[in-house]
Amino acid sequence: MVSNNVGRASIHHVANRAGVSAATVSKVLRGVKTVKPANVEKVLAAVKELDYRIDPLASDLRRAKRRIIGVIIPELESEFFGRLTSRLETLAEAAGYSLAIATSQESEERELKLVERMHDWRVAGTILAPVRSERGLGATAMKKIGMTAVLVDRVVANDTFDTVTADNANASAQIARKLAEAGHKHVLLLGLNEVSKSLRTRISAFREEIEKSGAEMKVDLLLAEGPLDDLRQAFSNYLDETRPTAVFSLFQRGTLVVLSEFRRRAIQCPQDISVVGFDDAEWMQATYPAVTAVVQPIRQIAERAFERLLLRIETPQSFAVCQLQPCTFVERESLVDLKTAVLRPEQNRRRHNPPG
Amino acid sequence: MVSNNVGRASIHHVANRAGVSAATVSKVLRGVKTVKPANVEKVLAAVKELDYRIDPLASDLRRAKRRIIGVIIPELESEFFGRLTSRLETLAEAAGYSLAIATSQESEERELKLVERMHDWRVAGTILAPVRSERGLGATAMKKIGMTAVLVDRVVANDTFDTVTADNANASAQIARKLAEAGHKHVLLLGLNEVSKSLRTRISAFREEIEKSGAEMKVDLLLAEGPLDDLRQAFSNYLDETRPTAVFSLFQRGTLVVLSEFRRRAIQCPQDISVVGFDDAEWMQATYPAVTAVVQPIRQIAERAFERLLLRIETPQSFAVCQLQPCTFVERESLVDLKTAVLRPEQNRRRHNPPG
DNA sequence: CTGAAAGCGCTAACAG
């Protein structure tokens, strides 16, 4: 019998129609040159008439090589992973792969399940952005099963997988330097109280830079639990007692909280307090003031990660490399230089009240 | 020979190990009851020892039924589609399907390609969120090929596919009513000048509601081209000449522009001008004032769409239904009732200057 | 209850 595949022509239909064997059809379709031109014609004609298209899964099955790359990310709701995935999609396609995208929903357990699913699917390789918890269960599992993979974002150097991530430390140090140079002597670091390597890196790098440079700066640290409102409350309490000259928000949503709290309290930004955010977002160019922020090199992360994965897929690599992609920095309006203190006209509506 | 599949046990390995046939292993694994308990034990033991897991793709191939559902969305960078996809993922999994996610990048051509790819993959069904252009090329192609699919967001009623989308008209009318009741007599509708059915629906529904209710209201309409800055410029020019009592931003990024332009001009919101936005975002609760907005029922859209798709996959439906999911409305701080005009303490810093 | 056989849609090896 010839078909079971509801209403779709198989390679045999085409072979029949063209009066050749399935093998020949396969050759023509995969561009093998050793086919008589006349037959090529016939096959192509049959293909067109029957609207035939190779079933990539069946094809992969036979070739014992799936042209699928797994992508496991913590979530899809935030811009960051959306962009990352999007970029990966483009790269994968260009390299002849399809993506199997799945979200771990920040759950270790789910991450583990997804790793297994990718394995079941016999994906050629996997790109994993681990959940926040740093136990690296997914990576461990992948190692044990012998999957080929690259770790991305939120990862520490790992000697069994290549890792590529934003250079949090450097970016943070740069902000520290900028702030110090701009004459800020009292800065608040605002973050979330969750286990997250990158956040901790941002904090320690900032502090180290200040110490190292010998800059005179008081650095406060405020960490809150998950919900946005807790952070807002904590920040509000903090402001009741202290007035730094600048706030360095260590993550995207923190920046939001800072801005809104400023507005609620009629604190003028940047005249009263400057703000720098880690992680840029589209809305930051539309707030007033537009937010000066560290932008993570999402594109580069995707590209390096993919490149490395491909390399590993094609020729097994001996040892793992760890790539830190440099962040960039968008200067907008929310960070002011206390020394020059050039205020733009619109910002002069209220007098600048130097704190302290 | 027994394996080609690098380092993975196949069903035959398990069969050998357990001393039964592959058929029996298959039965055990799929829960067929007619297997002698002793054999079940043996198989399970072998499975565990060999770490065996079914290859779902090979399995699907044989069953001539792929447990994969295709999802084609315009992009992954925005919260909306991220959330939608995420929800779909959960639903699909619960129903025993995997998702094949792909983004059309707002390109008709790509959309078409992806439709074909989904077809090639022999997905059981497809959920398509069409690109902005309304020519419905993807849908047409799917119809022609005979794919089973559901259309989502940005779609008009379509007599060949089920469609589920937010009830833009109703939501917009409700906003119109609210604004009228709150005494707003001059409202600006702010949108993008792109072909987009939903945007147009929002506009016309607003106008119709005003006409129908006989409310006395001047309705301005301002549409700009793509880039955010063009919109900002257009809005700025508009404000140079006119001062409505409220702005209804027809899309998410518009709300951003409005807020920042207000701040730049020291226009107090909502005392001077109120704002309502179509499409909620997390940052809207953190701005000051927090933005009153229409929230799209993403979850419901995903659920209805998936439910419908499943129904169609399982038992072919005779005719297409079009489901409009009601939006909700978050009242926050950016919309003021001109009649009662109860201003909260913090908002009283500046006096309210009634325009006109 | 079980397993041999057939085969999903495709590709690879090799004899012609």
Next chain:
DNA sequence: CTGTTAGCGCTTTCAG
């Protein structure tokens, strides 16, 4: 250059 044969890893009769 081509077609036959032999599978990829699985499931499904169906005869025993």
